Amino acid sequence: MQVLPLGLWLDLLGTFVFGLSGGMLAVRRELDVFGITVLAVAAALAGGMLRDIALGATPPAAFADGCYLVAALGSALCAFFGHRLIARLNKPVMILDAIGLGLFAVSGCGKALSFGLDPLPAVVLGILTAVGGGTVRDVLVAEVPRVLREEVYALAALLGALVVVLGAALDLNEGWTAAAGVAAAAAFRIVSVWRGWQAPRAPRSR
Known part of the structure; x- marks a missing residue:
C-alpha cells in the first residue's frame, strides 16, 4: 500500500474542509443542490489553484489529480445530506473555515518551500493559498470576503505559515511541524472570533 505524501494529505484535507464550509454556507443561504456544489467546489479548489499557478506548477493539482475533485464533490454531498448534523456545531462555517485556513496555510507554504x-x-504564498478559497466563496454569495473584514483572518494564516518556515529552518520533524502550524492557525482564528479581536485600522480623518 502506497503512503501518500504529507503535502498531499494536507491538500486533500484542506480541500474537503474548505469545501464543507462552502457547502454549509450555501445551505445557510438556502441554495439548491447545484448552488451547494458550485460553492463547495469553488471554496475547495480556488486557493490551491492560485498557489499552483503562482508556482508555475501546471496544470494545477486540482486538475492533474482527480482526488481533489472527488474530495470537493464529497464535501458538497456531506453538506447536502448532513447539514443538520454539522449545524449542531457552534458556528460551523467559521470552525470549518478556521481548520481549512490552517491546513491550506501549511500546505501552501510547505509546497512553496519545496x-x-x-x-x-x-509565507506569502501560504497566506494566498489559505485565503483564496474563502474569498471566492464569499464573493459568490455577495459577502465581503472575511480576509477584508474586522475579524482576524490573514493573520491566522500568517501564523500557520510562520510555524512551517521556523520548523524547516530548525530542521524539525515535518509532520509535527505541520500539525503545529494547522493547530496554531485554526486556534488563533477561532479565539479571535470568540474574543472579538480585530486587525489594526487606520485612524479616521476628521
Whole structure:
C-alpha cells in the first residue's frame, strides 16, 4: 500500500474542509443542490489553484489529480445530506473555515518551500493559498470576503505559515511541524472570533 505524501494529505484535507464550509454556507443561504456544489467546489479548489499557478506548477493539482475533485464533490454531498448534523456545531462555517485556513496555510507554504522559494515568498504564498478559497466563496454569495473584514483572518494564516518556515529552518520533524502550524492557525482564528479581536485600522480623518 502506497503512503501518500504529507503535502498531499494536507491538500486533500484542506480541500474537503474548505469545501464543507462552502457547502454549509450555501445551505445557510438556502441554495439548491447545484448552488451547494458550485460553492463547495469553488471554496475547495480556488486557493490551491492560485498557489499552483503562482508556482508555475501546471496544470494545477486540482486538475492533474482527480482526488481533489472527488474530495470537493464529497464535501458538497456531506453538506447536502448532513447539514443538520454539522449545524449542531457552534458556528460551523467559521470552525470549518478556521481548520481549512490552517491546513491550506501549511500546505501552501510547505509546497512553496519545496519549490525552492525563500521563506518570505513562501509565507506569502501560504497566506494566498489559505485565503483564496474563502474569498471566492464569499464573493459568490455577495459577502465581503472575511480576509477584508474586522475579524482576524490573514493573520491566522500568517501564523500557520510562520510555524512551517521556523520548523524547516530548525530542521524539525515535518509532520509535527505541520500539525503545529494547522493547530496554531485554526486556534488563533477561532479565539479571535470568540474574543472579538480585530486587525489594526487606520485612524479616521476628521
